[in-house]
Amino acid sequence: MSKRPPPDPVAVLRGHRHSVMDVSFHPSKSLLFTGSADGELRIWDTIQHRTVSSAWAHSRANGVLAVAASPWLGEKKIISQGRDGTVKCWDIEDGGLSRDPLLVLNTSAYHFCKFSLVKKPKTSLKEAEGHSKNRNEQDAEDTRNVQCTDDSEGSVGDSGLLQDGDHAESATYVAVAGEEPNEVEIWDLNTGDKIMQLPQASPDEFASASNKERGMCMAVQLFCPPESQGFLHVLAGYEDGSTLLWDIRNAKIPLTSVKFHSEPVLSLCVASSCDGGISGGADDKVVMYNINHSTGSITLRKEIILERPGISGTSIRPDGKIAATAGWDHRVRVYNYRKGSPLAILKYHGATCNAVTYSPDCELMASASEDATVALWKLYPPNKSL
Numbered sequence: 001m002s003k004r005p006p007p008d009p010v011a012v013l014r015g016h017r018h019s020v021m022d023v024s025f026h027p028s029k030s031l032l033f034t035g036s037a038d039g040e041l042r043i044w045d046t047i048q049h050r051t052v053s054s055a056w057a058h059s060r061a062n063g064v065l066a067v068a069a070s071p072w073l074g075e076k077k078i079i080s081q082g083r084d085g086t087v088k089c090w091d092i093e094d095g096g097l098s099r100d101p102l103l104v105l106n107t108s109a110y111h112f113c114k115f116s117l118v119k120k121p122k123t124s125l126k127e128a129e130g131h132s133k134n135r136n137e138q139d140a141e142d143t144r145n146v147q148c149t150d151d152s153e154g155s156v157g158d159s160g161l162l163q164d165g166d167h168a169e170s171a172t173y174v175a176v177a178g179e180e181p182n183e184v185e186i187w188d189l190n191t192g193d194k195i196m197q198l199p200q201a202s203p204d205e206f207a208s209a210s211n212k213e214r215g216m217c218m219a220v221q222l223f224c225p226p227e228s229q230g231f232l233h234v235l236a237g238y239e240d241g242s243t244l245l246w247d248i249r250n251a252k253i254p255l256t257s258v259k260f261h262s263e264p265v266l267s268l269c270v271a272s273s274c275d276g277g278i279s280g281g282a283d284d285k286v287v288m289y290n291i292n293h294s295t296g297s298i299t300l301r302k303e304i305i306l307e308r309p310g311i312s313g314t315s316i317r318p319d320g321k322i323a324a325t326a327g328w329d330h331r332v333r334v335y336n337y338r339k340g341s342p343l344a345i346l347k348y349h350g351a352t353c354n355a356v357t358y359s360p361d362c363e364l365m366a367s368a369s370e371d372a373t374v375a376l377w378k379l380y381p382p383n384k385s386l
Contacts, residue, residue, distance in 0.1 A: 009375035015054070019036060021066065021355065022066045024069050025366065028071070031046065032366060033068075046376065059084055067080050072172050088104050090102065105176075113176065173195070175221075177217040177218070185198075200252050218266055237265025237279060244256070245257075261285055267325075269316050272318050277289060285305060313325065313355040320337060322336065323337040327352075330369070332349070353369050354368050
């Protein structure tokens with residue numbers, strides 16, 4: 001019996017003139033944000049499949065590298081990153097972008113690593129959604145409770161420890177590849193300040209040398225596992241194919257380093273449960289792994305060999321059932337995340353797929369491509385077993 005052919009997109013969003021680099025759903029509304037290589041940031045209505053607004057968020061010469069919305073930002077903010085060395089926070093209260101950004105982070109990082117907002121477990125998500133509905137103008141004025149503690153080992157130094165509170169008014173952090181491209185920097189979106197870098201500067205020449213050998217940081221995920229008492233963790237993928245796990249309470253040395261890829265890690269995603277993830281790179285592998293926070297270890301769970309190399313983007317659906325990858329071969333591949341088994345290969349796009357992501361309600365998947373389109377898909381309803 002022949003297999004059913006893969007489905008077509010339920011909609012194709014056209015309007016960008018250049019490669020669509022990234023895509024992100026609004027945390028609660030039927031809106032989608034996309035950024036393209038010519039600096040344009042568009043807001044789309046995912047029900048009517050039309051453009052709500054468009055603005056030039058970054059210069060045409062540098063373009064938009066990444067966009068993200070999050071319940072931790074509240075209902076009215078979106079973050080964009082350009083290859084002009086800036087990360088910008090925008091107000092979207094009137095359906096479009098504010099004329100000027102609320103905040104600009106001058107990271108001085110000019111490369112291809114997309115930034116990461118904090119990912120937290122779903123239990124925290126409900127608190128954030130409830131809080132954001134009660135939030136008014138104070139949104140932009142919120143200050144964050146950054147806990148400054150004298151660490152016995154002095155691992156974080158003068159910056160103190162970043163402890164992420166349980167409430168949505170707690171500050172929003174963003175992780176980016178650093179001005180020194182083999183480092184990861186964490187910035188506070190409320191104050192615009194750089195809080196720390198990983199690894200923290202150390203006189204240890206051996207540690208410094210090993211860090212340089214890994215090459216540039218190519219992918220990063222900031223997250224807050226339930227076992228960490230609210231302290232942030234960072235997963236970072238590097239040019240040599242290695243992946244490092246950091247607990248910011250010790251900014252000098254990573255908890256662990258693994259090397260699942262033979263080429264640069266170009267994308268990684270931590271599951272909503274924060275106990276595992278998926279990564280893809282310039283080689284012919286998609287890797288799924290477990291993260292054990294009690295031992296500070298990452299263990300390989302599934303390695304999938306691809307016919308054609310190159311994964312630009314990865315995403316795990318919020319319910320943890322499905323994962324997807326965006327490939328250089330124009331294809332979106334969908335997997336059963338729990339089993340690691342392939343489910344579908346989607347062949348709509350006519351050029352490299354740059355990014356893929358899921359809506360918070362798990363109903364929609366969006367893929368962004370160099371062909372200047374964004375495709376919306378409805379696959380494997382969340383209320384049905386696979």
